[in-house]
Amino acid sequence: MDAEGLLADELFCFLEARRKEDFSYSHILSSMCTTPHPVAVKAHALFMETNLGDPGLFPGTVSLEDELIRWFADLYHEPSAGGCTTSGGTESNIQVLRFCKAAKKAKNPNIVVPASAHFSFEKACKMMDVEMRLAPLDHEYRMDVNAAGELIDKDTCCIVSVAGTTEYGMTDPIPELGKIAGQEDIHLHVDAAFGGYVLPFLKDAPKFDFSIPEVGSISVDPHKMGMGTIPSGVLMVRDEKVFCNLLVETPYLTVKQAYSLTGTRPGASVAAAYAVSRYFGTKGYTSLVTGCMENTRRLIEGMEAFGVRRKVTPDVNVATFDHVDVPKPWIVSYTRKGDLRIVCMPHVSRDVIESFLADFGEFHVPNTH
Amino acid sequence: MDAEGLLADELFCFLEARRKEDFSYSHILSSMCTTPHPVAVKAHALFMETNLGDPGLFPGTVSLEDELIRWFADLYHEPSAGGCTTSGGTESNIQVLRFCKAAKKAKNPNIVVPASAHFSFEKACKMMDVEMRLAPLDHEYRMDVNAAGELIDKDTCCIVSVAGTTEYGMTDPIPELGKIAGQEDIHLHVDAAFGGYVLPFLKDAPKFDFSIPEVGSISVDPHKMGMGTIPSGVLMVRDEKVFCNLLVETPYLTVKQAYSLTGTRPGASVAAAYAVSRYFGTKGYTSLVTGCMENTRRLIEGMEAFGVRRKVTPDVNVATFDHVDVPKPWIVSYTRKGDLRIVCMPHVSRDVIESFLADFGEFHVPNTH
Numbered sequence A, B: 001m002d003a004e005g006l007l008a009d010e011l012f013c014f015l016e017a018r019r020k021e022d023f024s025y026s027h028i029l030s031s032m033c034t035t036p037h038p039v040a041v042k043a044h045a046l047f048m049e050t051n052l053g054d055p056g057l058f059p060g061t062v063s064l065e066d067e068l069i070r071w072f073a074d075l076y077h078e079p080s081a082g083g084c085t086t087s088g089g090t091e092s093n094i095q096v097l098r099f100c101k102a103a104k105k106a107k108n109p110n111i112v113v114p115a116s117a118h119f120s121f122e123k124a125c126k127m128m129d130v131e132m133r134l135a136p137l138d139h140e141y142r143m144d145v146n147a148a149g150e151l152i153d154k155d156t157c158c159i160v161s162v163a164g165t166t167e168y169g170m171t172d173p174i175p176e177l178g179k180i181a182g183q184e185d186i187h188l189h190v191d192a193a194f195g196g197y198v199l200p201f202l203k204d205a206p207k208f209d210f211s212i213p214e215v216g217s218i219s220v221d222p223h224k225m226g227m228g229t230i231p232s233g234v235l236m237v238r239d240e241k242v243f244c245n246l247l248v249e250t251p252y253l254t255v256k257q258a259y260s261l262t263g264t265r266p267g268a269s270v271a272a273a274y275a276v277s278r279y280f281g282t283k284g285y286t287s288l289v290t291g292c293m294e295n296t297r298r299l300i301e302g303m304e305a306f307g308v309r310r311k312v313t314p315d316v317n318v319a320t321f322d323h324v325d326v327p328k329p330w331i332v333s334y335t336r337k338g339d340l341r342i343v344c345m346p347h348v349s350r351d352v353i354e355s356f357l358a359d360f361g362e363f364h365v366p367n368t369h
Helices: A008-021 A038-046 A059-075 A089-104 A120-128 A145-151 A174-184 A240-246 A268-305 A350-363 B008-021 B038-046 B059-075 B089-104 B120-128 B145-151 B174-184 B240-246 B268-305 B350-363
Strands: A082-086 A110-114 A131-135 A156-162 A187-191 A215-220 A233-237 A318-321 A340-343 B082-086 B110-114 B131-135 B156-162 B187-191 B215-220 B233-237 B318-321 B340-343
Touching: A008 B038, A008 B059, A008 B268, A038 A268, A038 B008, A038 B038, A059 A082, A059 A233, A059 A268, A059 B008, A082 A089, A082 A240, A089 A120, A089 A156, A089 A187, A089 A215, A089 A233, A089 A240, A110 A120, A110 A145, A120 A131, A120 B120, A131 A145, A145 A174, A156 A174, A174 A187, A174 A215, A233 A240, A268 A318, A268 A350, A268 B008, B038 B268, B059 B082, B059 B233, B059 B268, B082 B089, B082 B240, B089 B120, B089 B156, B089 B187, B089 B215, B089 B233, B089 B240, B110 B120, B110 B145, B120 B131, B131 B145, B145 B174, B156 B174, B174 B187, B174 B215, B233 B240, B268 B318, B268 B350
Parallel strands: A110 A131, A110 A156, A156 A187, A187 A215, B110 B131, B110 B156, B156 B187, B187 B215
Antiparallel strands: A082 A233, A215 A233, A318 A340, B082 B233, B215 B233, B318 B340
16 A cells, blocks of 8 residues: 555556556457447546436436436337436346335245346345246247246246347247236336347347336346446336335435435436437437347358357347357357357447458367267 | 437537536535546546456456455455445445345344444345344434444344444444444444545544454445545455355356346446545545545534534534524535534535635524524
8 A cells, every 4th residue: 555646647557557458349259348439438527426326416417317218218119107227237127126026015025037037136036035936948048938927926026038138139028928927917027238229229129118018117228239338227117106115215315215226326327328329319229230230140150151050040139159169369258058159249340250250260170070 | 219319519519518407516515425536537537448247358457446455455454354346335235234144044134223324224124124223322423332232132143333424424433333243243344435535544533444353344435535436335344255145156257156236337436446546645545534624623613603503523524513504505415303414525625615604604694592
């Protein structure tokens, strides 16, 4: 620990060296995050000191949060929907479990989630003593609706479905799950952390939003395909009343009650997410997402030309293949089952795909059996 | 919702107008946040795209997180202490409850907190079905040790104490609470979200850190008196093994397990917190904190000269007074009991104090009874 401080020049020389030790997104094919859009970075800087945990002090920033929620309400076909911003998908999913558990008041509550659900549900269930029941997937890695139906009982407080799974990029059969949720009067949550910025901008994409009448909530992350800054999540709810169960008194702040999970929370990343939505408009996102899907198809064709089979044709820009190693310095990931997984984020451009395929072709010895 | 996007110039003209609707920190006397230090802002920008939720991709950023933890370990007199960064005090306190509850395995666990505890404990307890037992305060707004002792039973998994309370700026009698915690073998947590950046730099400050042998964990927020960027919290623990109970598997990431509450999480605000600690060194923080305490004393003297009595002489830079209104445009807050509360943050300079006192003097009609 220094007693004397460092000079700024010396400090930033050191910090820049450390920053260079990080991998560059140029070779990262495993992440659902990406380089934030320059408009997001500029907006983030402009709102750096704002704190949405004390909203009365920052009415201008709050108005951007409100407009971002309205933008999603329109995009998800329910103009009267409400919502709030969060630090990302995990916090959004925790908030859903909080209000579902509080509303159900069961002694031993449970939720039904697909085997493909993000690990945040395991974390949230353990924390809140909620049983997590895993519904198996069908041959296309989508939640098996009949199996899900059989897992439900009177203590089920939530059915979770995923729009654009982390591992295989698939979307569960949400309209069918909606029918079950409606019959049994159970909250249906859609984890669209990734797909929520993709599916609305694709032709013939599977349905996942409030146009399905039983969908009660949708989580979506601007810091993934929204090209916003970290940390940035949005939780949309059909009826804002669900938040009432979460209110606590907040003395000495400019509001008297709050339902957010965190206290002090950044306005900067909310302004960044809002800025990108306005800068792109629906046309801009359509162009971005269409490009990512084209690159995903090109990658799949290229890998199959090397004899490496796709696992499935994905709904979003996540490509998976039979297990195979890839050459350095490319960074890929593998699913729980060991399948190769590549996320075609905006930084994974057509040039990056071609460069990866060329390196892979030189490296790969075809499987001959 | 726009189909076409906005031009960048048009967008930033709009965003700047919204930003101007926010209050400026120049007249905010109610907040425990402040304008981040320019060094923090610059470091934040340099690390904007880093994600500590996938640490293998960002080893340079991870090394800064490690060094920030080491800095606090030294500062808090336990070089072998461990810890992690969080989004702020609320998340840190939730993490403490998670590991205390998991370790205790009681059917109906409870925690004992002072009546002055931050409302995040209420939130965390409700979420995790933990009973919150409130210990009353003594005449100086510090936790009553005997009353706390009487609230403890075999299901108590944590005693919470506060170093620099949000409302009155007081520090609980932590060495005495430590004796009880040691006798009963109960985890003792210190919520030093505010005081953790103040008390170590003051002469004759009350003891609160790992030099008290029973203190098991300490939370502290760089985005408060650390002059970091939002969101930024640190949770220090004497023994890192406490986190083992929180581990979940994290498939498809560069690490196999994680114990953090959130998933994707910013490296930018961690780099910012680290940058300020190196830039200031202990001498810089000592100078900053000494100035804030001098301003606090000047404010108290000035208000008492107008006949407005202090409630208590605080341990940190939070001043409280008998209830009285203040003139616009000054933004103050009031405690749950209705006492006037002013936080003398770094942006509340001596000039700001004098300007506030002058305005208050013109506005205030002395209470004559």
